[in-house]
Amino acid sequence: MHVSVVGNPEDPVVVTVRGNLDVDSATVLTTALEQVLDAPGPRVVIDLSGVEFCDSTGLSAFVLGHRRAVAGGGWLRLAAPSGFLAGLLETVGLTPRIPCYPTVPEALSAP
Template sequence: MHVSVVDNADESVVITVRGDLDIDSNTVLTTTLDQVLDRPAPMVIVDLSGVGFCDSTGLSALVIGHNRARADGGWLRLAAPSDFLGRLLDTVGLTPRISVYPTVADALADRNPD
């Protein structure tokens, strides 16, 4: 798995994830999330367009990140999940809790607080 971070001028952060998000690679995402969520009122977008597979540990990292961002007055949004991942997020009941956008640009453009 490969994870990259881009800081934006509006203080939001885009984390791009490529590869499988599973027990073997989960530490990379959780470490990255820990770093960006240490900011006050974090605004984080996780670009999932390059994720081919996600297991429960990956879902857990996203939920924990979302909860932590909200507790600190910010938000975590998911962007561009594959059809598989979109269905998975829906099936496990995360889509009502965590905002999911079709693209990173859509997630960045939404100025409403989550």
């Protein structure tokens, strides 16, 4: 799995995830989120367009990141999940809690 971070503290940060997000790799995402969520009022979009597989560990990273962002006065949004991942997010009940958008630009521009 590969994670990249683009942005700065004054603007929303896009965290792009590529590959499998599972028990063996989720710590990479968790570490990246910990760093960007340290900013005051963090605004984070996780680009899921390159995620091929996600297990409960990956889902947990989304939930913990969302909670931390909200607690810090900001937000965390998910963007561009594959059909598989969109279905998984819906099935486990995350989409009502964590905003999910079809594209990164839509997630960035949402009010």
